[in-house]
Amino acid sequence: MSNSSKEISVSRASAASPTDALRSATILIEKHGDAAPFVAAERGDEMFDRGDTEGALIWMAILRAIVELQRTTRRKGEALN
Numbered sequence: 001m002s003n004s005s006k007e008i009s010v011s012r013a014s015a016a017s018p019t020d021a022l023r024s025a026t027i028l029i030e031k032h033g034d035a036a037p038f039v040a041a042e043r044g045d046e047m048f049d050r051g052d053t054e055g056a057l058i059w060m061a062i063l064r065a066i067v068e069l070q071r072t073t074r075r076k077g078e079a080l081n
Contacts, residue, residue: 018061018065021058021061021062021064021065022065022069024062024065025040025062025063025065025066025068025069026069028040028062028066029066029069029070034070036066036070037063037066037067037070040059040060040062040063040066041059041063043059043062044056044059044060044062044063047059
């Protein structure tokens with residue numbers, strides 16, 4: 001992934017925290033819209049296929065954040081703020 005192609009590059013240091021996963025998720029949603037979960041899952045699969053388990057886990061954290069950000073209904077028993 002290169003900067004010239006405007007792809008998102010996730011470093012282990014920057015994507016280790018939940019806050020950074022949310023930031024990355026937000027960027028992917030802005031760029032890819034409803035396709036964002038598929039993009040994140042694809043990136044995670046690519047990392048896993050290369051043997052980069054840590055990278056795959058980072059992308060799965062980003063995928064979970066995307067799903068949470070795009071969620072439109074409350075979970076059963078979830079409080080309304």
